[in-house]
Every structure is written in C-alpha cells, then in structure tokens.
Amino acid sequence: MYFVSGYRGNNALSLLGNQGEYVVDSQPTIYDVAQRAGVSIATVSRALNSLSSVRPATRDKVLVAMRELKFVPNSVARGLSSGKHWILGLVFMQTAVDNNVLAVEEASLLYTDIVIRGAEARAAAHGYSLLLCGAGENHPAGMTPLMNLTGTVDGLIMLDRVLVEDEVADLSRRIPVVLLAGRGDSSAAITVRVDNEQAMRSLAQHFIDVHHVKRVGFVSGHEGSPDSVAREASFRSAIEEGGVTLADVDILKSDWTSAGGEGAMRRRLTLDAPLPEVFACANDQTAVGVIYALHAAGLRVPEDVLVSGFDDITLTRYFKPPLTTIRQSGSLLGEVAVDALVATLDNSELAVRTIVLPTELVVRESCGCAAASESPAEIFKMTATPTMVVN
C-alpha cells in the first residue's frame, strides 16, 4: 500500500498516478478527490451538493478530479451524517408458500406489482429509491427485516395491512408511514385506498338496473384483506338496498387467485342450491377462474351466468368473454402513496389523512352487455380524478 504522508484516504489515486502498480482496492472518497483537486474535503462536499458558495474555478477543479477518479459519493456515509437516506421502504405481504412455485407466480400477477412499479417510478422522480420488503408468516425472514428497516429508510409504505394497528402506531412513531389499501381508519398513519364503496355500488346498480337480476353472488379475495372485506360489504349493502338477494351460500371464499376462484366455483357447483344470476368477483384473476369453472361445467357466460371482476388488468380485456370489471389505477395508487409520503417527509405535516382514489365501471361482455367496437388497446384512460377525504 502506498500512502501520502498525512493522507487519510485510500490508495485509489494510484490508479491514475505513476508511482507504482497498485490496484484499486476500494472506492475513492472525498479525501482522494480533495487531495487531487488541491482543496479540503469540505469544499469537495460543497461542490458536490452545490449548496453554499464555491467559486466556479474551484468547483471545476473538484468536478474534474471527481471524474478522473470516477468518484461516487458513499450514500451510506451521507445518510449517517445527514440523517437522510433517500430511500423509501415498501412492505408487502409475501404470499409465497414454501416450495409452491405457483403461489409466487400467480401472486405476481396481482395488483401489488403494478402498485410497486408506480411507487418506484414516482419515488425515483422525487430522488428516492425503493426498498422492497416482503413480510408475513410465510416469508422466509419473518418480521425481522421490517424492524431493521426503520434505520434504513426515510419512510414506509405498507400494502394491505401487514401489521395490526398497534404495530403500525409503533412504527409511525419512528418514521412516517403510509398505509395502502387499508380500511382508512388508522389514526397513526396516512391511508391511501381506492373507492371500493362507489365501485361496488355502481356495479350493483348496473346489475339491477340494466340486467334486472334478482339474486346475486360474490367471490371474495384473501380472507381478512381489507379490500376484499370492503368490497363484499359495499356490494352487499348496495344489493340489499335494491331489494335483491345475496344468500350466504352464494358468498364464495377465494384468495385473489384464478385457481382459488376456479376451486370456489367448482365447490359451489356441487351444492344443490340454484345458482344466482351473477357472481361479482373481488378481482379479475378470481373472475377468470370462476368463468373457467362455469365453462367446465357446461355453463355459458354471460348467457347462463353473469360474471364481473375488479382491477381491469390488461389481459382480461382479451378474454372470451371480455371481462366486465371495475377499473382502478394501481400505478396511481403507488404514485399517490409516494407523493403523500414525500410530502410528509418535507412538511412533516399533511392536511389530509386519507386519500381515496376513484374507480370506474367498465362494462364489457361478461355481464351480458354488447361487445365494444374498439380494440382493447384503445381503452385505457381513467376519466375520473382523485378524490381527497380529510379526517
């Protein structure tokens, strides 16, 4: 190793110099840059962050030195020093079951991924990175990573209630937390969710007003999921207001997956009770499985049974029959969550505690309506704008 006397930095310099054939064994630091540029480390730091006054000539010297050394600031040291990490954590429910590959692959088609993408894009736009953290009983590392997160990220976005209220409150005492798809009643954190009530109401009305149904069914998502619970409750109340029947036997338990929907419908078909005229499903994947099971039993959709989904994922537009569904923008959900979190980080105060995003009924053929004339690729604009609710 080669050291300039009184020189604290590493030997990265030797790469450029001709004093020996030493190999770089670590990244250059601001000490290296400072030495090469002939200034102090404070000046290097200032040039780097362009906060305070650095004379243009000096700045250039520093920037040249940085480029020559291929200097990249160590963001960890930065974080330690400034307390700011420029990292946002995204916690989601890991549904993988042991060695069951399917669970991961199916789950990956869930809305979660779209949310993650939206969040990542928005985070990047704000200058943040996104740290992913799967959690849940089935997750290999359990809850541990979550706790350590508080020292790594500036804020946390939690999908689909990974924690109970108490834990969230605990967490949000340490760092800002945004809850996604929660029930929206948490006092501890900001909540972002879609308008399940409005969605299921418009769906119920459509079934009643347009298709004059008298008896309906519902296929749920994963047990205990706030979105699934909200969708079922909203659907039921809207349906019952309309004087239509939602019998217990027609409430099927699924788990957000196609396989779950298929299984639930197969089991329902073994029962003696006559089928309702329509099954509203908690998401699109479930609807796909439900339709498959109905077809397998020789029933036609929509001639014999009507089916609807929720989410409007791209692929189901190409299905036969094209799926009637509720459109929500998953990426918007992620984006808004990040925006809210960043706003909290900046102001440390946000006027709004709950943000409710709009949904939109998309009528296609699976509910018995006429085929649309456009190509599936044409139809993708959300027409409604976000609603804000303060509480």
Added chain:
Amino acid sequence: MYFVSGYRGNNALSLLGNQGEYVVDSQPTIYDVAQRAGVSIATVSRALNSLSSVRPATRDKVLVAMRELKFVPNSVARGLSSGKHWILGLVFMQTAVDNNVLAVEEASLLYTDIVIRGAEARAAAHGYSLLLCGAGENHPAGMTPLMNLTGTVDGLIMLDRVLVEDEVADLSRRIPVVLLAGRGDSSAAITVRVDNEQAMRSLAQHFIDVHHVKRVGFVSGHEGSPDSVAREASFRSAIEEGGVTLADVDILKSDWTSAGGEGAMRRRLTLDAPLPEVFACANDQTAVGVIYALHAAGLRVPEDVLVSGFDDITLTRYFKPPLTTIRQSGSLLGEVAVDALVATLDNSELAVRTIVLPTELVVRESCGCAAASESPAEIFKMTATPTMVVN
C-alpha cells in the same frame, strides 16, 4: 433537552425515566442502551452481534435494556462501519411512457415482476433487502440513481441489459454484478438466463413432427431485447434445419405486450401474403394479442392458425384456447440470481460464470393438440432441474 453529564447519546431515555416530560425526538442508540445496561458500547455491540464472548448475565442485561428502549440498530451506521449494507440492488428497464398508464400496467404483467418477487424472497432468506431501481431513457430520473447505487448496495442484479457491456464492466469493477436474461457472453459479470435455444428447438420440433407445418411465423418481443433476439434466432435455426419456411413477411415486430401483438397481427392481416400455419410468439402476452386479432378477423385458433407463447403465465391457462407455451420459472430466475450474487459476495469467487435455467414445452390447445383433462391449477411443477454452464 436533558443530558446526563458526559453522556453522548440522545434523550430517548427520558421516555422511561421520570426526570421530566421530554418527548422522544430520535431513536435510541447503543449509547443509550449501554448507559441503561451499565456497560460500554462495545459490549452492547458484541451482545447485539453475538460474535465474541459476552458473559450470559451481561448479555441479558443488554438485551433487557434494548427491549425497554425499543432499540433498533441503525443499519446505516452499521453499513458505514462494517462496509456491509445487506442490501442488493435490482435494476430493471422502466418501460413507462410519460403519462401513458397502460404502458406501466401492461408492463407490470411482464415476467419482470415474478423475477423481482423471487429475488426478494431469496434475498430475505439470505438476510438481504432488495433495492429497486428502474432505469432507461423513459425513466424520470435517468441513469443517475444507478451510479449512486454502488455506494448503497453490496451487489447488483441487472435485468435485461439496461447497460452496454462497457458500463457493466465499469460497474462490476466496483461491486459484484449479476446479469439476468443477458446474452450470456459478458466477461465482466455472472449471467443467469433461461435456455431459449432448447426451448425454441423443442417448440419447432413439435410443430414439425406433430403438426407437420410447412410454413411458420414469429412475433418478437421488444426490439433489441436479448431474450427476444435469442428466441427468434433459435427458432429460425431449428425451423430451417427441419426444412420449413420462415419468411421475412411472417416475422412480426412487437414489444412484449398484448396490444403490441394485436397490432402486429392486424397489420400482418392487411398484407396480401398467405398466412403461415403457425405463429410462435416471444411471450404469452403477445400471443394473447395475436389470437385476439386473429379472432377479430374471423380466423379460428387452432383450426385456422396455430399460436404459441412463452413464459407460461398463470392466466393464459384459463384462456380459450388454453395457450401452448414454454414454461420457465421467473421466480427461480430471481432466486438463482440472488444466490449467485450472495455466493460471490461470500467467496468473492464463483466457479460458474453463466447459469442456464431449463425450460419446458407445455402443450395445450392453441397449437391444435387435444385438451388436457386436469384443471389448470394442477399443472405447475417444473420437471427439469437447473443446468450449469461454465465458461
């Protein structure tokens, strides 16, 4: 603020003490823990990491203090001190186009997400977190986040060639890099990819041997994508070896999306040239769009044209007709990538430079074969085992 003389830590202690009504304004540090437990910070650190010898009684005192203070080690400080961050970076191509929601939503159904999930699960199992980083021209933050990553993560996984060879080499001089879905010829980094050659060969053979086709077509993925290029090239060579025709007019350009596949097929249908007997598509989404366009033109699949996909995403099993495709395990891809990266981090040397994962032909109805009797949910086990290739 309240300070014990000579006490360096913050005032988090006051929460528990009864000397005042001060509010916690920051997280407790090992100084707080050390003081409360009546030991030095070194002992706290040792108890925390359980590396060297700490007397059980002492350890207990420390652990109790930690619990009482709800101490969570600051991983950033840890990272600075030890040089280890326990974070892996995952760089992917951000395909979002400006305000076009569809691009994100469709893209999110791509295989990428499954890979990410697999990587996250495996990373967690190794004790690492996953830092997501979208990159590409369309990404809001451009390339900048990528460069800063080198100071944040211990290793990098790059999906689908975000960078050119030179940049990868540059990066991998700083930290270990694993390339996913690359061409596998990078000397700078470890590569993990699927066996596109074997896959397309078996597909071609099936078409030729079982369905006796004389003329075939291909629908590509996004231009320049290594996987798409490899699939097209392999398919062509296998097809031509069999003496079957793949005309230029039957090579359609798409972009991995359903809309792209639909558009490509619509354009093809306006041409005068007779259709080939089969279209092999670069992925499942594309195949779905292709089938849609064929149906819209009054053509039947598989009676009039055969179609195949690639990936075996769950939803297309529920399609009409169920899609003949090549199964690959996206989550395995992510898992293996993480394993390789972690191994590199541990040994700083890995025997294998390229890892090729197996694929499997899954014959369903879209290629004209008979319907399977099982439920789609039943069929999901990979039968082959990973192949390792050293170079």
Added chain:
DNA sequence: AAAAGCGTTGTAAACGCTTACTTTTCGAAG
C-alpha cells in the same frame, strides 16, 4: 505467593460524509 493465561469488558479509532465554526482570501472602499 507471584506470574502467567484467558475470558470479559472498556477505550478509542476508524468508516465517509455533512456542517457549524473559524480562518483566509480578495476586492472595494477609505
């Protein structure tokens, strides 16, 4: 009974950066 050895604990120096505070520099005014 003193020395040696060993297991435990403490002290203090990094790690690479930011930033409050201090010193130097430089140009304009006196």
Added chain:
DNA sequence: CTTCGAAAAGTAAGCGTTTACAACGCTTTT
C-alpha cells in the same frame, strides 16, 4: 496602501456503529 467585510475555503466535530487493542479480573500454574 491600509482597512474592512463579505465570500470562499479550511478545520474539526459529529452521525451510530464495528473492532483492534488495552486493561482488568480470575483462575491456574510454578
């Protein structure tokens, strides 16, 4: 040609850990 003041640059003290090294018992050995 000083003097003064602001602007620019430097000094050094953290940020919260880890860890090499020193110090301190205690038991064991001679």
